[in-house]
Structure formats: structure tokens, C-alpha cells
Amino acid sequence: MRVTLAQKKHEIGEKEKNLKIIEKTAEEEKDTDLLIFPEMFLTGYCLRDRLWYDSEKIPGLSSREISRAAVENETNIICGMPERVKTDGRLRNTALLATSDGELHRYRKTYLPNFGPFQDKRYFQADDDIPVFETPVGKIGMLICYDIFFPELAKTMAQKGVEIIAVISASPSTTRTYFEKVITTRAIETTSYLFYSNLVGREENMYFWGGATAISPKGEIIGKGKYFEEDLVKSEIELDALSNARRNRPVLNDTRKEIMNADRLIS
Template sequence: MKDKMRIALAQTPCKLGDKAENIARMRKMMERKEADLYVFPELYLTGYMVRDDIFRLAEGLDGDSVQAIMDLSEEHNAHVLFGMAAWDDELPGVLRNSAVMVSPDARVQRYDKINLASFGPFEEGFYFGAGNSGTLMDIDDHRIGVVVCYDLFFPELVRSYALSGAEAIVCISASPVTSRDFFEKLIPARAVENTAYIIYVNQVGTQLNQVFFGGSEAAGPRGDRIAKNRYFERDMNIIETSLSDLQAARRNRPTVRDTVSR
């Protein structure tokens, strides 16, 4: 197994309702630096604040947009994780707030957001059905757990991934500036609790009446910040996860071991 994995925190504004333009912006970010995995924010494909237009813009996983991103994945020999509004595969007419990962070998993996934000300015419950289970995704020989934004507030979901063998937890997000303080406290806490890498990639820019702060970041398995993207601007950092560093952290602070042994 390869010890290290390079992950790109690809923070770029999306154009509201314009999927073709957003895929073009993906391409530009992927051309900047090489990585094994490029991560884009929650509902990046359409933008977050499209409201009722989400039903017109949503696609299945066999749609044109996923195919276009699959072509990018093959071209760059890299995995691409991004947020989209995806129709449920088995329940006609049910929409999910999904994290989708495409791979160079044409595999498509998906996680449907379990904890929908339906309070304050958030209206996800009007549009989406909640997912019912986590999804452990494979990247070559590595495993990552994926959560979407508000999911990060629920430690049992993140812990379930760590107990299933995840080396990293990736959170794709559409968090406005009013939520910044919460996420910047949660990210190192989840890393320390689970001795796992936590990668957080947020929307950036203004959409209707919401200002998304960017500020994507990553924490190592001891809770130390290892990358921080700029606030309110397009930015991309590459982090390198290390399986040997993860194993050392878990020997020194054995939260995963001690949970399993109960």
C-alpha cells in the first residue's frame, strides 16, 4: 500500500445554476497542481442557493455532468469528489444532497447527506430527502469517510468511519460566514477524537443573500492544522496524508482502539 496520498482542497467560486461553467472551473483548478484526490464543495455543481431550480438542475449519476467530470478524472489520472443534487437511484422523484466521487477507472461512489440543515437560512428539508447511512469510499488502497457540512456536528457519524478503517474524513461544505467559528472549532476536535485526518472544503463567494467564507482547511490526526485556504477568495492547498503518521498518532492516543475494545 502506498503510504502517502495527496489531497487538493479546491476552493473556487461556482456560478449559480451553470453546471458547464462550474465544470470548466474544476478543470482550471485541476490544471494548477497535481493531486491524487481533488475535493470541491457541497452542491458545487449547481451552487447552493438555487432554491426551486434545484429540481431542474439535478441529475442522475449517469447524467452528462458526471460523465464530463469522469473525463476530467481520467485525463488527470486523479479522483474527484464534489457535491451535487442527485436523483435517488431507487426512489423515483426523490432528490439527495450528495457527495459524489469519480475515479479514473470510471467508478462512481456516492454519499447522501444524512443530517440536512433546515433551520435559520437553510432550507434543505424542502428539497432533499435525508440519506440513511455513511459511505466509506476507496481511493486506490486508501479509505476515506465522507460527510457533508452539518453532518460534521454529529460525532457518531465521524466515529463510525474511523471504526470502519477510514484514514481521513472529508467534509464538503456550504457554510456561510455566520457558521465559521463553529466549523473552525469542530475540525480539530473531530481529528483528535478519531486520530484521523479531517479535510474541510467550503463554498466561497456570494450567492443570493448568503456569503460563503471559504477558509477550507485540514487537520492532522493529532489535531494540528496542516493547511488553511484564504477567506473569501479562490484558493487551493495540497496536503499529504501519511498512513505511518496516522498509525503513530493512534498508538500514542488510542481512541479508536479503546472504543473497539469496549
């Protein structure tokens, strides 16, 4: 199975241009089975009050176009975007998963940073669902940026049988050292493949460092992107290797579910 992390420069507020980048990359990388773009790649991250105008429902115009690109190129595409939710009219920071068989799935960011340069809580509503999706290329879970610092999310996905965890991110250069440490930890403790796709380039006063990373269930770096430059990080993986990794280090099998109750842990 081939996985490609698309470390492409985007244009803030230029949804149509960014959509064309997604479509072109999918066409050029037809040999990949899973193509992963970063957090908010469709619109850019620092949109602030423009977020509402560039947000879309799912399914919507952009998600349908991404789905079409996935089907036509026989691949699966993950991309970050602002989602407008019909039920409550609020926005979510969403990871869209368009599969090669025409399905649309989504994960909505659980933990919203609201410190330093981050103002997610001002614009987005947090979500509580932690899904794992059955896809043509395996069981996929998704996390968005700050989510990675909360191990219960990845652990929950692992308990649901996740095989691949895609982490999409808009991490500026000041946070690089934190992310490079924690993503490897999450791969090891869940014995899952983990793919980290981060924005690259500049938005206002934020410099995104790129550094897309592919990590094996044993914590080995099997693919690494350049810093502050465009790149395509391609990895070949075998899902059969998961059973070997989980047999050698049976952290999932040995997990005591009876002590994972939140009330018990904080009492």
C-alpha cells in the same frame, strides 16, 4: 500523497461553467492525488425550486465528465451536487467521488438543516448510509456540512477503518466559528486526516467564507485557505502516520462498541 482543496468561486445555476472549472482545475493540478470541491459546487447552493431541474442521476452527464477528468489526469475528485434518485424520485444532497481508476462513489447527506437561512428538508431527502470507500489513495469517508456536528457519523467511519474524511460544506460567514472548532475535534477523536472544503463567494444574501482547512490525525492545521477569497490549499500527507497517531492515542482501539447501540444511549 498530495491533497488539494479547491476553493474556487462558482456561479449559481451555471452547471456547465462550474463543470469547466472542475475540469480545468483537475488539469492544472495534475500533481495532486485527491482534489476536493465544496458542497453543491456543481450547481450552487441557493437554487431553491430550480434544484429539481439542475439535479442529475448518478451516473449522469456531469458525473461522467468529472469521472473522465479524474481518469485523464490520474487523480481523484470529490464534488458536491444535487442527485435525483431513481428509486424514489426524491433529491439528495450528494458528495460525488470520482476515482482515478474510473469508479464513481457517492455519499448522501444524513442530517439536513432546516433553521435560519437553511431549507434543506424542503428540497432534499435525508439518507442513512455511512460508507467508507476503498480508493487508489486510501480509505475515504465523506460528510456534508451540518453532518460534522453529529459525531456518531465520523465515529462510525473510523470504526470502518477510514483514513481520510472529506467534509464538503456550504457554510456562510455567520457559522464560521462553529465549524473551525468542530472540524479539529473530529480529526482528533477519529485520529484521521480531515479535509474541509467550503464554498467561497456570495449567493443571494449568503456570504460563504471559504477557509478550506487540512488537519492531521493529531489535530494540527497542516493547510489553511484564505477567507472570502479564492485559494488552493495543498497538503502533503503520509497515511503511515495514522498508525503512529492511533498508537499514541488509541481512542479507536479503546472504543466500547457494546455501549454505542443507539437504544442504549438514549434510554
